[in-house]
Amino acid sequence: MKITLTVNGTAHRLDVEPRRLLADVLRDHLGLTGTHLGCEHGICGACTVLMDGEPVRACLVLAVQCDGSPVRTVEGLAGPGGEPHPLQRAFSAEHALQCGFCTPGFLMVAAGALDTDPDLADHPEAIASVVGSNICRCTGYEPIRRAITRAAQEQRETTA
Numbered sequence: 065m066k067i068t069l070t071v072n073g074t075a076h077r078l079d080v081e082p083r084r085l086l087a088d089v090l091r092d093h094l095g096l097t098g099t100h101l102g103c104e105h106g107i108c109g110a111c112t113v114l115m116d117g118e119p120v121r122a123c124l125v126l127a128v129q130c131d132g133s134p135v136r137t138v139e140g141l142a143g144p145g146g147e148p149h150p151l152q153r154a155f156s157a158e159h160a161l162q163c164g165f166c167t168p169g170f171l172m173v174a175a176g177a178l179d180t181d182p183d184l185a186d187h188p189e190a191i192a193s194v195v196g197s198n199i200c201r202c203t204g205y206e207p208i209r210r211a212i213t214r215a216a217q218e219q220r221e222t223t224a
Contacts (some may be wrong), residue, residue, distance in 0.1 A: 067131035069097065072140030080127050087111045087122035090137060099167045102199070109198030112169035113137050119176040119197075134187035138168035141175060150215040150222075151175055162202030162210035169198050174212045178219060185216035 069076045071094060071102045082088055090096045090113070099122050102110035106121040113122045114136040135140045141149040151171050154160070178184055184191060191212050195205050 065128055067128055067196070069094075069127060069130055069135065070133070071135045072137060073134075075117065078127070082126065082128050084127045085123055086113070086115075086120075086125040086127045086130055086135070089127040090122060090135075096137050096139050100165055100168055102165065102169075108166070109169040109173060110166050112198065114172055114176050116180075117176065117179060119173045122224040123224065136172070136175070139173050141171060149175065150218045151178070151211065154211040154215035154218065155208075158207045158211040158214060160203060160207040162200075166198060166200045166202075170195070170208055173197055174215070177212070178216055182216075182220055185213050185220060188213070191216075 065078050065082050066077065069078055069089065071090065073160060076094060078089065078093055087099050090099045099113055100110040101123055102108035104123045106124040109121065109165050111122040112119050115125065115130055128160050136168065136171055141152060143149065150211065155167065155171065171195055177190070191209050193207050
């Protein structure tokens with residue numbers, strides 16, 4: 065089936081089987097390997113990307129469902145000049161990554177939350193909900209919460 069998959073602002077004309085998952089198309093067809101496959105059941109969140117600005121599990125979405133919708137992956141977080149996104153800087157500063165396998169999913173779910181709520185730093189319960197949506201086996205989650213709070217504060221300061 066022919067689709068146009070717009071990923072990180074670039075349109076890609078693809079011919080994919082209707083049963084192909086978005087995660088597989090991103091990784092195998094487009095070479096965007098930052099989207100990790102963990103559980104492949106939508107539980108762990110390692111494959112989280114933004115579709116139409118909303119976090120989705122790429123292991124549960126068929127690529128054909130994204131035809132015409134913008135998709136943003138972890139590779140699309142950096143700014144136009146390649147400068148790291150506030151979340152990427154904060155994850156590094158707060159030691160919010162260990163093995164790094166879950167990190168792209170956390171970055172993307174947090175990016176979606178920051179886009180939706182610029183005042184996220186003022187809502188620790190919302191940050192806890194964002195963090196609770198994904199699984200990490202290494203960090204204990206507290207560094208991830210600190211990183212999201214830090215990024216939200218930085219983003220608010222730069223837009224104020």
